[in-house]
Amino acid sequence: MVRVTNLARTLRTIRDKGIWIYGAAGEAEASLYGxxxxxxxxxxxxxEGKGLRRLTREHCDxxxxxxxxxxxxxxxxxxxxxxxxxxxRRQRCG
Numbered sequence: 001m002v003r004v005t006n007l008a009r010t011l012r013t014i015r016d017k018g019i020w021i022y023g024a025a026g027e028a029e030a031s032l033y034g035x036x037x038x039x040x041x042x043x044x045x046x047x048e049g050k051g052l053r054r055l056t057r058e059h060c061d062x063x064x065x066x067x068x069x070x071x072x073x074x075x076x077x078x079x080x081x082x083x084x085x086x087x088x089r090r091q092r093c094g
Contacts, residue, residue: 011059014042023052023060024080026068035064037088045084048077 004010011021022035023044044060046052057063066075066083075083 008055008059011042011044011056015059015061020062021060022084023057023063024066024084025052025057025063026065026074028063028065030062030064032064032066032084032087035062036091037084038091041088043081043084043088045077045081049074 002010015021019040019042021042021044022037023046024032025046044052044056046056052060052063066080068075
């Protein structure tokens with residue numbers, strides 16, 4: 001986890017270093033489980049309730065959603081982070 005002053009500039013710097021930027025967004029068409037998370041990556045998660053800001057979305061290489069079922073309509077950002085990190089780790093370890 002990193003706290004920065006200018007997120008857009010930081011995301012550009014990260015991309016310039018060859019790191020893919022994936023944003024978690026509930027309305028994204030791509031599924032977390034269908035996204036290749038095996039390479040160098042940065043995960044961007046928005047605030048609870050509001051999600052990612054427009055400019056932040058535009059700096060992401062791809063957006064992905066965590067599929068939800070049943071009566072669950074959204075996740076706490078810490079839970080979403082844990083799910084995304086677990087999936088990245090799963091893909092890397094086979």
